[in-house]
Amino acid sequence: MRREPANRISEKGLTVWRIHGIFYTLIVLVPAIAASVLAYIFEGPIWIYIVSGAVSVIAGFLLIFLFPKIRWQRWRYEVRETEIELQHGLFIVKRTLVPMVRVQHVDTSQGPILRKYGLSGITVSTAATNHEVPALQMEEADELRSRISVLARVAEDDV
Amino acid sequence: MMSEKNRLHWVTAVIELLKTLKEAIIPLLVIVVANGIGRERSGNFWLDNLTILIFGAFIVITAVAGFIKWKRFVYWFEDGELRIEHGLFVKKKRYIPFERIQSVDYTEGIFHRPFGLVKVKIETAGNSSVLEGAEADLTAVTRAEADRVSAVISEAKRRRRAGVQEVQEDGAEAVGVFPAEEPEEEVKTLFRMGRKEIFLLATFSGRIGLIFSGIAIFLSQFADILPFDVIYDEVVAFIRFGVFMVAAVVLVLMLVGWILSVAWTYLGFYGFTVSFDGDDLFISRGLLEKKRVTVPLKRIQAVRVSENPFQKLLGYVSVKVHSAGGSVKEAGAAIGLFPLVRKREVNGLLSELFPDIETSGELAGIPVRSRPFYYRLDFIWVLPLTAAAGYFLFPYGLLALLIIPVIILLGLWQHRSAGWRVNDRQLTVRWREFTLHTVYVSRKRIQSMQEHQTIFQKRRNVATVTAAFKSGIMPSKAPIRHIDEADADRLMDWYDPRNRLQAPSPVEGTPAAEGE
Numbered sequence: 001m002r003r004e005p006a007n008r009i010s011e012k013g014l015t016v017w018r019i020h021g022i023f024y025t026l027i028v029l030v031p032a033i034a035a036s037v038l039a040y041i042f043e044g045p046i047w048i049y050i051v052s053g054a055v056s057v058i059a060g061f062l063l064i065f066l067f068p069k070i071r072w073q074r075w076r077y078e079v080r081e082t083e084i085e086l087q088h089g090l091f092i093v094k095r096t097l098v099p100m101v102r103v104q105h106v107d108t109s110q111g112p113i114l115r116k117y118g119l120s121g122i123t124v125s126t127a128a129t130n131h132e133v134p135a136l137q138m139e140e141a142d143e144l145r146s147r148i149s150v151l152a153r154v155a156e157d158d159v
Numbered sequence: 160m161m162s163e164k165n166r167l168h169w170v171t172a173v174i175e176l177l178k179t180l181k182e183a184i185i186p187l188l189v190i191v192v193a194n195g196i197g198r199e200r201s202g203n204f205w206l207d208n209l210t211i212l213i214f215g216a217f218i219v220i221t222a223v224a225g226f227i228k229w230k231r232f233v234y235w236f237e238d239g240e241l242r243i244e245h246g247l248f249v250k251k252k253r254y255i256p257f258e259r260i261q262s263v264d265y266t267e268g269i270f271h272r273p274f275g276l277v278k279v280k281i282e283t284a285g286n287s288s289v290l291e292g293a294e295a296d297l298t299a300v301t302r303a304e305a306d307r308v309s310a311v312i313s314e315a316k317r318r319r320r321a322g323v324q325e326v327q328e329d330g331a332e333a334v335g336v337f338p339a340e341e342p343e344e345e346v347k348t349l350f351r352m353g354r355k356e357i358f359l360l361a362t363f364s365g366r367i368g369l370i371f372s373g374i375a376i377f378l379s380q381f382a383d384i385l386p387f388d389v390i391y392d393e394v395v396a397f398i399r400f401g402v403f404m405v406a407a408v409v410l411v412l413m414l415v416g417w418i419l420s421v422a423w424t425y426l427g428f429y430g431f432t433v434s435f436d437g438d439d440l441f442i443s444r445g446l447l448e449k450k451r452v453t454v455p456l457k458r459i460q461a462v463r464v465s466e467n468p469f470q471k472l473l474g475y476v477s478v479k480v481h482s483a484g485g486s487v488k489e490a491g492a493a494i495g496l497f498p499l500v501r502k503r504e505v506n507g508l509l510s511e512l513f514p515d516i517e518t519s520g521e522l523a524g525i526p527v528r529s530r531p532f533y534y535r536l537d538f539i540w541v542l543p544l545t546a547a548a549g550y551f552l553f554p555y556g557l558l559a560l561l562i563i564p565v566i567i568l569l570g571l572w573q574h575r576s577a578g579w580r581v582n583d584r585q586l587t588v589r590w591r592e593f594t595l596h597t598v599y600v601s602r603k604r605i606q607s608m609q610e611h612q613t614i615f616q617k618r619r620n621v622a623t624v625t626a627a628f629k630s631g632i633m634p635s636k637a638p639i640r641h642i643d644e645a646d647a648d649r650l651m652d653w654y655d656p657r658n659r660l661q662a663p664s665p666v667e668g669t670p671a672a673e674g675e
Binding site for chain 1: 483603605606607608609610611612613614617622627628629630633634635644647648651652654655656657
């Protein structure tokens with residue numbers, strides 16, 4: 001692999017992902033609890049409790065701790081004069097190169113959780129593909145957005 | 160200055176009526192069935208004939224609506240724009256600048272024929288108003304009028320290209336006043352499909368799969384009947400006879416369906432011709448309904464040559480082009496340029512059409528060590544399936560094991576067929592699904608490129624690179640799977656604009672150290 005892009009995303013992004021992880025864990029937890037309750041009512045075998053408990057704990061560990069951490073450590077981006085380079089992925093390291101010439105527009109977007117932490121996502125669109133940097137400090141995202149749009153305007157070429 | 164406002168031909172009203180009826184046929188049938196059948200007469204005229212009344216009212220209203228639509232629809236040229244106005248209560252106006260117009264397509268339906276009319280479809284590049292459809296239809300105009308519209312638009316575009324700044328306002332008049340600066344490039348026919356090719360294409364695209372599935376259904380039916388055999392001898396004889404009859408009828412129906420679909424394709428592709436005037440490609444086809452599609456050459460993003468193994472046995476391949484823009488309906492779909500063409504002719508045709516494309520270069524293969532990657536992933540879903548089949552459907556389920564060698568062989572085949580190449584401005588990617596695809600895409604048409612690597616790939620020092628380009632309004636991707644990591648990096652470097660900027664040469668795409 002080539003040299004890694006220079007910048008990391010905001011550390012608070014990790015917190016946001018952990019919160020997402022909690023939601024996902026809850027989704028796993030619901031059937032686990034349902035199974036346990038049913039097992040209690042119908043006096044099911046003991047292993048149902050054990051499996052439900054283990055699945056919940058493992059899911060919680062992976063979704064809240066491990067995966068966000070790996071993702072955060074992997075996430076890097078760099079905006080240079082002529083191109084944007086991104087690196088992300090969980091099990092698969094993905095390195096994306098988007099030339100400035102190809103950038104059609106840049107958006108920043110912010111959900112409720114991101115807003116609470118003063119973060120913002122930024123999406124770079126080419127004629128065919130979209131690329132998102134998920135969590136940046138709000139000022140940084142705004143600054144980056146205007147910088148990309150200026151750089152993209154300077155670079156000229158047709159579709 | 161503006162040209163006079165033009166009307167469409169009155170057949171438009173009829174076509175609109177029929178179009179609406181066609182769309183409404185199912186709800187109407189529902190009404191008829193729900194209301195009209197098996198109800199006793201009450202003596203009340205209005206109630207008894209409710210269905211017919213609704214029917215009649217609907218047709219009358221639709222007819223009036225079609226008539227109004229035709230009556231109110233006007234188009235003209237003004238200020239370098241095509242302007243369209245229509246609507247009775249809500250007046251809609253659409254002004255389309257000539258420069259925005261990408262293509263002018265003709266379609267000639269059955270109703271157009273007797274009057275020598277065509278439907279003109281004007282497509283713009285925008286995907287901005289996806290829902291509205293960034294286009295305009297002139298439902299029925301005379302052939303001469305269509306040619307006039309087309310001439311006005313292409314004239315305006317040509318003048319803009321020639322660098323004339325003050326666009327003459329009156330496009331229509333301009334045709335007469337300004338003969339084209341450069342002598343009109345004559346339209347050259349590049350490719351014409353022979354009857355044999357069209358027939359072959361129809362045979363292939365016809366629902367061969369339908370027949371196979373039909374036979375499968377027949378066999379499964381037969382197997383279901385078998386247990387009865389022991390118990391009800393006579394009944395079975397009858398049922399068998401019945402089943403045989405049913406199966407025979409089904410088979411015959413399917414055969415007829417297949418023949419119809421072959422015939423349909425044959426008619427649709429009849430007279431398939433590709434012609435070329437230096438800027439635009441014109442693809443025309445069809446016997447009953449003639450279609451002409453215009454593809455501006457500079458909108459073409461990539462060219463794909465596909466070799467279906469069966470077609471290749473007969474020496475044929477097919478070629479599609481990915482064009483940017485176009486309508487929503489054909490989103491992401493590549494346009495069939497040569498649906499079936501002799502393999503030995505294809506490179507010549509392509510180089511005539513796209514002189515920049517290099518089709519001859521030797522492709523670099525995939526390293527031997529990444530061979531397992533081509534079939535390994537498939538096992539993740541195949542193994543549990545075969546295991547389950549083997550366990551639950553015991554003796555026969557084991558036949559599922561036969562899938563495994565098939566998958567491995569396909570993987571090996573894919574590995575052996577894949578390849579890639581870069582020269583100073585073009586990427587060539589070849590990969591096999593079952594059909595072998597070769598995509599030629601120039602670097603400036605690649606929208607983004609991605610290198611990715613799993614932990615397993617990292618262990619073997621290989622990586623996958625994907626190039627995304629625009630096709631319709633969707634992205635399309637060319638995958639270069641499991642190549643040497645160093646090569647993958649070189650490919651990314653090749654795409655990286657930084658490396659090109661530093662080089663002093665003004666030529667776009669200075670040759671870097673290319674991965675070969």
